[in-house]
Amino acid sequence: MFESLSEKLQSAFDQLRGRGRLTERQIKDVLRELRMAMLEADVNYRVTRDFIDKVQRRALESESLKSLTPDQQTLTIVKEELTALMGETAEPIQVPETGQLTVLMTGLNGAGKTTACAKLALRLKNEGHTPIMAACDVYRPAAIDQLQKLGSQIDVPVFTLERATPEKIAQECMRVVQKESYSAAIIDTAGRMQTNEELMDELVAVKKAAQPTETFLVADATVGQEAVSVAEAFDERLDLTGVILSKIDGDARGGAAISIRAVTGTPIKFFSSGERLDAFEEFHPDRIASRILGRGDMQTLMEKAEAVIDEEKAKDLESRILAQQGLTFNDFLDQLSHIQKMGSLEQVLGMIPGFDKMKSLGFQPDERQLKRVEAIVLSMTPEERNNHRLLDASRKRRIAKGSGSSVQQINQLVQQLSQMNRAMKQLTGGAAPRKRRTKKRIIRHNFPFK
Amino acid sequence: MLRSLFGRGKNGSEEKEAPNEAPKQSAFQRLKNALSKTRQAFTQQVGAILQVGRAIDEKVYEELEEALICADAGVETTLYLMDRLRKTAKETPLREASQLLPALKAEIAEILGAAEHVNPSGGSPYVILAVGVNGVGKTTTIGKLAARYTSQGMSATLAAGDTFRAAAAEQLEIWSGRAGAAFIRQQEGADPASVVYDAIHSARARKSDVLIIDTAGRQHTRVNLMQELEKIARVAGRELDGAPHETLLVLDATTGQNAIQQGKRFLEAVPVTGAALTKLDGSAKGGVAVAVKREVGIPIKLIGVGEGIDDLRDFEPSEFVDALFEQEA
Numbered sequence: 039m040f041e042s043l044s045e046k047l048q049s050a051f052d053q054l055r056g057r058g059r060l061t062e063r064q065i066k067d068v069l070r071e072l073r074m075a076m077l078e079a080d081v082n083y084r085v086t087r088d089f090i091d092k093v094q095r096r097a098l099e100s101e102s103l104k105s106l107t108p109d110q111q112t113l114t115i116v117k118e119e120l121t122a123l124m125g126e127t128a129e130p131i132q133v134p135e136t137g138q139l140t141v142l143m144t145g146l147n148g149a150g151k152t153t154a155c156a157k158l159a160l161r162l163k164n165e166g167h168t169p170i171m172a173a174c175d176v177y178r179p180a181a182i183d184q185l186q187k188l189g190s191q192i193d194v195p196v197f198t199l200e201r202a203t204p205e206k207i208a209q210e211c212m213r214v215v216q217k218e219s220y221s222a223a224i225i226d227t228a229g230r231m232q233t234n235e236e237l238m239d240e241l242v243a244v245k246k247a248a249q250p251t252e253t254f255l256v257a258d259a260t261v262g263q264e265a266v267s268v269a270e271a272f273d274e275r276l277d278l279t280g281v282i283l284s285k286i287d288g289d290a291r292g293g294a295a296i297s298i299r300a301v302t303g304t305p306i307k308f309f310s311s312g313e314r315l316d317a318f319e320e321f322h323p324d325r326i327a328s329r330i331l332g333r334g335d336m337q338t339l340m341e342k343a344e345a346v347i348d349e350e351k352a353k354d355l356e357s358r359i360l361a362q363q364g365l366t367f368n369d370f371l372d373q374l375s376h377i378q379k380m381g382s383l384e385q386v387l388g389m390i391p392g393f394d395k396m397k398s399l400g401f402q403p404d405e406r407q408l409k410r411v412e413a414i415v416l417s418m419t420p421e422e423r424n425n426h427r428l429l430d431a432s433r434k435r436r437i438a439k440g441s442g443s444s445v446q447q448i449n450q451l452v453q454q455l456s457q458m459n460r461a462m463k464q465l466t467g468g469a470a471p472r473k474r475r476t477k478k479r480i481i482r483h484n485f486p487f488k
Numbered sequence: 489m490l491r492s493l494f495g496r497g498k499n500g501s502e503e504k505e506a507p508n509e510a511p512k513q514s515a516f517q518r519l520k521n522a523l524s525k526t527r528q529a530f531t532q533q534v535g536a537i538l539q540v541g542r543a544i545d546e547k548v549y550e551e552l553e554e555a556l557i558c559a560d561a562g563v564e565t566t567l568y569l570m571d572r573l574r575k576t577a578k579e580t581p582l583r584e585a586s587q588l589l590p591a592l593k594a595e596i597a598e599i600l601g602a603a604e605h606v607n608p609s610g611g612s613p614y615v616i617l618a619v620g621v622n623g624v625g626k627t628t629t630i631g632k633l634a635a636r637y638t639s640q641g642m643s644a645t646l647a648a649g650d651t652f653r654a655a656a657a658e659q660l661e662i663w664s665g666r667a668g669a670a671f672i673r674q675q676e677g678a679d680p681a682s683v684v685y686d687a688i689h690s691a692r693a694r695k696s697d698v699l700i701i702d703t704a705g706r707q708h709t710r711v712n713l714m715q716e717l718e719k720i721a722r723v724a725g726r727e728l729d730g731a732p733h734e735t736l737l738v739l740d741a742t743t744g745q746n747a748i749q750q751g752k753r754f755l756e757a758v759p760v761t762g763a764a765l766t767k768l769d770g771s772a773k774g775g776v777a778v779a780v781k782r783e784v785g786i787p788i789k790l791i792g793v794g795e796g797i798d799d800l801r802d803f804e805p806s807e808f809v810d811a812l813f814e815q816e817a
Contacts, residue, residue, distance in 0.1 A: 074563055077557055077563050078562075078563045078564075078745055079745070080560075080744035080745050080746070083554055083557055083558050146742060146767070146770065147623070147625065147767060148622070148623025148624055148625055148740060148767075149623060150622065150623055178659065179658070179659040179662035179663060180655040180656075180658035180659035180661075180662060181655070181659075183654070183655035183658050184653070184654045184655035184656075184659075186655075187654035187655055188654055191654075231767070231769060231770035232770065233769070233770055234769075258623065258740075258742070258743075260621070260740075260743045260744060260746040260747075260750075261742050261743065261744060262560040262742060262743055262744020262745065262746075262747075262776065263557070263558045263559070263560050263744060263773070264560070264742045264744075264770070264773070265744075268742070268770075285621070285622060285623070285707070287707055287709070287710075289708075289709045289746065289749050293744070294744065312707075313652070405712075406712075
């Protein structure tokens, strides 16, 4: 998401780059383009107008005209205002003092509520909660089946009742929560149009029965100018406490997201991308603003890396490298699993500054290539993984057969490993004091793809 | 009146359709009702801008531009419409803002073009492939379409080409039961192209008139998933000449400008012949129909105006434009 908005913004700012001085006219021109980019990104019309007015006032009044780096100055103003628009700081999910969390999930049809329920449940579970999900979508055919299937994938129980109203299901679920001491309940509801009063009344009844500590609106990132009236209507009836932005993995420009926060004041708490149940992130306005402006999001990337890398293993790896023992295919496997745990390749790379540009030049990360490498290594015996020198022609043929690849591909992989080891040796050659830098380099050079 | 169609069972785990108790209204009336929210906001706004007696000035165009963009008609299309209006106003010449209304209606009608409908004839079976991003209402649209054809006396087969989403096949199966259509599926995770292969042979053997194929929702930016879709269409064409005869892109009316990207990318992968615009019963303005037709060239063929089984309608451009601009009495 946000990529094309980011592209447009950058091309507008490129015009300013390197100019010593800016005239009022030049700034206005850039802001006109910014306005078009925002409208094309489905940012609400009024929000856009106010935003542009504000940026223009600040840029003209003060800093930019006199600054020595007017492009940077204007960019900074835009970033600050963008962050302010999206709500300054991240607002994590609120766990009440009782420790008992109840989340009500609402939204339009097809917004991605059921999937978001499972993703949130998985996240809470990983944070140490014991969640249960309640299936209250009694309308869409097989919606309950869907939640049950997702529940079994992540090993979270799903509560539902046959032939009961959503209100009743929510009520009974809360009783179960009390009795069996679950620490979090997530209540899935049917999608509904905010114009359908009968169904909105029903939602109010469900809310009353469940007494949720959080009421979330799941909003599709592709929503157009409607986003605001939808959010307003849900907020008016339900007092929303947060928004989950779904389907951000398309090329939606996310304007809706920006507008919802600006108009209703309801913070965006999470965003959800793609089908993988772990593709669920906290929403950090400042980092997103940085991504929109094409500056990547190294902070999230580092956090993700830290979350998946096992401290012990990293130390072991470091000491072996310093001892010049060389890397093995087992290390390869570890790295692969780290990357996969961090999310899809595209998401991970998307956080690196400049990746947008690479993508627009036609670079396509290929998840399957990682799988291929994994298959090859997994087709090796433990001895072979530890010592690639064992690999003779006959072994390579066997591995090729086992992994559905070719001997050439295996040769390539072996060559990559040797190259990496050579590079390591040069880096570590007697340079023990530069320990920290070495470690960083390892992480960067170790990606098993070119 | 729409509410009577929502007669939702309070007990039971299936979608319930209450019989339509309200007197049958003309399609136009229903569309008008469905679009009533849209009309209130949009028409009032346009009405206020294009007042009788107001002189045409730059402010009028600016306000019109805002109204159209807020209706999701898209920046490019809106700018185009404004250009055309300016030209007409200058050439005719028009002096009063209210005179711009017929001109605007005519321009939008021209973009939308003549009505085009899904018309299954021949093909034995006539194969309809439904594609789109996640959550736009593909499965529901297929269910309603099948019900329409079976009620017209045709025999229909539904194929569960969404082997990915949990319980997608079950959802379609319930719809096929409701519509009285045959149903083909494989296990979850199966290759959708192989479902299509099965479905075509089975529909042929049963002598079904129509075969409607559901596919998994996919983001149009996912190269491998779009390739999978290409394969589905290819396999259909290989097994049956001319198939798919109709490839329907299902679009959500609440979608903004992203619908244009969706249209373009899907068109690159499969020969999309028309679009179904769903969820027009919310407050969505549906202006995206105009943008998609103009910027991608895909005609809107069907619209979903409610949740009832008969709330899938043929798209009539002239009615749509009239309903959009209908003035309050």
